[in-house]
Amino acid sequence: MSKPHRGGEDLRWEAIERVEATYGRRLGIGDLSLLKKLGFGDIGSVYLAELRGGGAGAGEGCLFAVKVMEKEMLVRRNKVRRAQTERDILGLLNHPFLPTLYSHFETPKFCCLLMEFCSGGDLHLLRQRQPGKRFSEHEARFYVSEVLLALEYLHMMGVIYRDLKPENILVREDGHIMLSDFDLSMRCYVDPTLVASMDINPSSFCIRPSSCLRPSCLKPTIKSRKKITSSAYGPDALPVLVAEPTTARSTSFVGTHEYLAPEIISGAGHGSAVDWWTLGIFMYELLYGKTPFKGGGGNRETLFNVVGKPLRFPEDGGVSFPAKDLMRGLLAKDPKRRLGFKRGATEIKQHRFFEGVNWALVRSGPPPRIPAAVEPAVVKEAIRACLAASVEKGGEDLGLGRCSDDRFLDFEFF
Structure with missing residues (x-):
């Protein structure tokens, strides 16, 4: 089992x-x-x-x-x-x-x-508790990396998630994440393929290299070109696994308005690239504390913005060029031009934003924060105290879902 x-x-x-x-x-x-x-x-x-x-x-x-x-x-x-x-x-x-x-x-x-059960709550409420209601770039890289690996695995299993948002990302007791809620997901056929490393262009780390203010952005690593050619991208390099269900198609209108991809809104049919769009929106929200296309006039304006409004970044965001460049690639409105469309997570992981990330050891990396341990006895005591308090206040039935006692457990986290 x-x-x-x-x-x-x-x-x-x-x-x-x-x-x-x-x-x-x-x-x-x-x-x-x-x-x-x-x-x-x-x-x-x-x-x-x-x-x-x-x-x-x-x-x-x-x-x-x-x-x-x-x-x-x-x-x-x-x-x-x-x-x-x-x-x-x-x-x-x-x-x-x-x-x-x-x-x-x-x-x-x-x-x-x-x-x-994940005792750390979800990333939406965790973000709201941060200074400025946003994560630092180091923290965002940690969470985006783990979500990327989860989406990669799902695509390999023939599952398109379609509902990525901070509310659906829970934090385990060890500080690592768990993607939850699969009732909007779609199952499809996938054909995993081994691709020769030499077929992957090591210079494609920037989506807009011409707009980069730092020449170093154009380099995939700090190693010399000779070392890169003879090791990671040489003829003796191991092949790369690509498992992206690019042929999957659905016309269902599913998801959360602020996270919907343009192809879902237009009804033209969508595939696995919608998960890379939502990954870009997710990353933007972690770094800026808001989503990029939300309209002040409600959901209708938001949908118009997603389809027609260009992507813009706040001037005072303090976010690095590699981070912005990655979001530009993920938030390409044409799914065929979107980063990850052809090779999925394999090409996204090569972006300079993830420089220094050891993908094989992400699970062992130190998380930004570890939630307090939750013991069953403490939980039950907190609930009993809440119910007793409601009786003392005149018998008002608060309901278990509304009981809260900060001495025991951050119930509002859920």
């Missing part, structure tokens, strides 16, 4: 196996204590839950996130296929920056997905 990328250190699998062995059946909703409503989406709500009866030393009191979807609602709103697609995609995933699906089960009224 365990996933290899967890390194055998995830006690949640052992706890689930012990519960199932004890009762001689698969895990069910009755084996969980729902502690708090964490949030809700278009097809379901997510709850913080504690596993009952895990047994001492086997992860007793393990915390999970449970997505609960009402069957009647799914049928009434024609969302059954979306729910099934999300479950199927979650079952495929085995990556350090993507969620683990521990189990799924049904009741007469509900469908439930049991996933890992």
Whole structure:
């Protein structure tokens, strides 16, 4: 049952196996204590839950996130296929920056997905807590790198994500990210291919080299041209894996208005390049504290801006040229001219903005911040204190989703 990328250190699998062995059946909703409503989406709500009866030393009191979807609602709103697609995609995933699906089960009224709980909240609220409501370039590079690797893996698995935004990027207890919420994702065919390194142009690190004020921007690394030719790009270099589902097409109008790619808005049909557009919007929001095309007059103006307004950067943003250059490449309105259209993450990772990033060891890199540890006993105590306080105030039913006590847990983070 365990996933290899967890390194055998995830006690949640052992706890689930012990519960199932004890009762001689698969895990069910009755084996969980729902502690708090964490949030809700278009097809379901997510709850913080504690596993009952895990047994001492086997992860007793393990915390999970449970997505609960009402069957009647799914049928009434024609969302059954979306729910099934999300479950199927979650079952495929085995990556350090993507969620683990521990189990799924049904009741007469509900469908439930049991996933890992991230104690650090999401990047949207984390960004709002930063000075100026934005991340430094070093911090943004960390989060963009991990999201890029997650999208690369999804594309290799034939999954186009289509809903990238800070609200869907959670922070694990170790400070690394987890991409969540796959109900808008699309499955498609992909043909992974090994491409000779010499076919990749090492000078294509700048999208607009003529506008670069520093000649060093034109160099892929600080090494000499001779060393680059004889090692990373020489005839003896290892081939590069490219797995980009470029032939996938959909005309569905899905996503969040500020993150929608132009080809989705026009209805011309879209493919995997929409994920690289959203990566550019995501990076812009982390660095500037806002998205580039949001209109003051509402969603309609935002959509017009996405299609017709040129990309501009605030003059006082303090963002480097390589960062701006990468965003220009990702936010090309013509998907065929967008960075990543042909070779996906393989060409994006070569951009100078990522200079110094060791892609093989990103998972081991130190995160910008590590959230405080969350213990089940502390969570339950915080909720009991909240409910007791509501009774003292005249019996007002605040609801679990509104309980908050900063002494125990930053509940507003969810």
